[in-house]
Amino acid sequence: MINTIIFDFGDIFVNLNRKASEEAFRKLGLAGMTPELDQLNDLFEKGKVSEQEFLDGFSKEIPNATLDQIREAWNLIIGDFPLERLEFLQMLVGKYRMFLLTNTDQIHIAHFEDMVGPTFAGDFYRCFEKVFYSYEMGMRKPDIEVFNTIIRKYDLDPRKTLFIDDKTENTDAAKQVGIKVWNLQVGEEDVMDLFDKKFEAV
Template identity: 30%
Template sequence: MREIETVLFDLGGVLVDWDPRHLYRKIFDDPAEMEHFLSEICHPHWNFLHDKGALSFAKSIPDLQHRHPDHADQIAAWWDRWPEMLKGQIDRTVHILEDLKSRGNVRLFALTNWSAETWPFAVERFEFLNHFEGILVSGEEKLAKPDPRIFELTCARFKLNPRETLFIDDSEKNIQQAREMGFMTHWFNDPVKLRREMIEDRLV
């Protein structure tokens, strides 16, 4: 059994079901055309730059529309209809968070790659965010996982000891970086597995 004082959660893919396909399945009739759009036009690195705070939608949307005029409406939807990318909370993981909160045996924080411009949509929608003692949002800090500096900032701001902190994320790159920095880690892909590990550590 590990000695865990703090649990540090990722949000998207762990507690929040965010996926641009939730929106773009409504826009594209052809799944292949949708996948091309999401891999070549509004692609993951383009989205990451917003999460990192390196791009603003006010600039990036018009620039992308200029380069891809045939997809101007679909590009506009990324900002205009962004909340439709949020399907909702991942209930079974949120239940784990609630159990941790009710037991009160560990400190609870979140570290998320999320655009500062779209973060208010999450705050407005998800009440479970109030369970965290603190949340560090990449877009507000102009740093994003897996940059080691965002982990260092998280530890400094929230006074965390990595060797006493369990970091939960669905990204292998983020998990690898956290592990190199001394965090205990859980590479998330299934709430059932996470709960099982929490039981083994006597956290829930």
């Protein structure tokens, strides 16, 4: 009997538009993410480097781009958040313990909150017992300790907990600690299909 749901954020609630971000960076002169930028992103999502250090890393690759242009290109990945997904989530409040767990950074979260406005963002956040941002936790999925930390801190029973994420490596990690998972297939499934899935409680 599932009594707890842990949700990912990107492509679960807010749609992601990676192509728009990649195209914007191409126009600024960046052909693609380098190993150095991938490592920098990993550190940024763990809160190990500052926003300025992160942006400076891109500046080294595309010195003719301004920091505002880099930030704007970075934020283009954040797409729309369909209202019906929020309304669906609100229907679950009180029926399950709910948590948000996302690999993200302070630039994206600030942009998301500005984009949807304080009322929408507040309504969304209030659905959760706790919102976990990787940059505040100091670790990111698929690190198993991410899940163990939440289980310990909130005294969750993994056998009664469902984790929803679109990345296989993340759901595989959750499975290792005994959590039930839904590896949502973006473009084919939607979080609102939850009740169509064959989980014990839904």
